[in-house]
Amino acid sequence: MANRTTAFASAVHNLTDPQALLPAPLKNRIHAARYWKEQCFGLSAESLIDKAVALECVGGTYGGAQTPSRFMCLVLKLLQLQPEHEIIVEYIKQDDFKYLRLLGATYLRLTAAPKQIYTYLEPLLADSRKVRIVRTDGTYELGFVDAVVDDLLCKEDGGIGVGMPRMPKRWQLEEVDILEKQSPVGRVSLIDEDLRELIAEREADAVAAEAPAKKPAAPPQEGDGRPRLNFLKRPKTTTNASATAPQEPPPSAKHIMNDIAIANEQRAKLGLAPLKGADDWLERAGDS
Secondary structure (H helix, E strand, O other): OOOOOOOOOOOEOOEOOHHHHOOHHHHHHHHHOHHHHHHOOOOOOOOHHHHHHOOOOEOOEEOOOOEEOHHHHHHHHHHHHOOOHHHHHHHHHOOOOHHHHHHHHHHHHHHOOHHHHHHHHHHHHHOOOEEEEEOOOOOEEEEEHHHHHHHHHHOOOOOOOOOOOOOOOHHHHHHOOOOOOOEOOEOOOOOHHHHHHHHHHHHHHHHHHHOOOOOOOOOOOOOOOOOOOHHHOOOOOOOOHHHHOOOOOOOOHHHHHHHHHHHHHHHHHOOOOOOOOHHHHHHHHHHO
């Protein structure tokens, strides 16, 4: 009972049992796996999310005994439950859990029509988050979400060692107007504009590096045929600061006499002798 498909499951690709999409040997190994018996029993489309969030890698089978990975066990569980299409779309559209997104993408690739596959999986090519991929020899390698989705779209085994249902090429669906035509260069990446700007900058730097350095223009020499703008030249003039500065008039004798007289009065009050030679100078100034 635990390995049977739900009674309400509908046929997929002319198969009444969706579990038949996986090869019988792989399906039997999954049913015999310990993870299937302990962790996948009694799961629903809602409780399966917790198991998908806890995944640590993507892959099919590994090791000499071809042990199925936990990711593949959950893929078979989805085929057994056959959840509604809207639930799988939510698996794919959410951005928080990358392994849940890849689980929904793998299930959609196995069961959906080509138009739905291209419509929902091509936007995932912009997801560049890192994921772990288990290889057939049991080792792990670093991969990316967009690379895994590209394998689902382009490779016959989907990159996980499982034969995928045959699907027309994109250009074939474009010719019959099932899908909208893409640009002439194919898929347009979200970083395409940044790449073009980077290429343009590098080309500009290369051109600047190859161009010879410009030499400064030499001053015109006499007889080279070019006109002389002599009228722009102004004659140099030298000015004498002492000649141009206004000169103060010399102090008059009367003012000097007054200053000396005031100074002598102050000196007399202090008991000092008058200025030496001041009297003679005053008499000469008075005579003049």
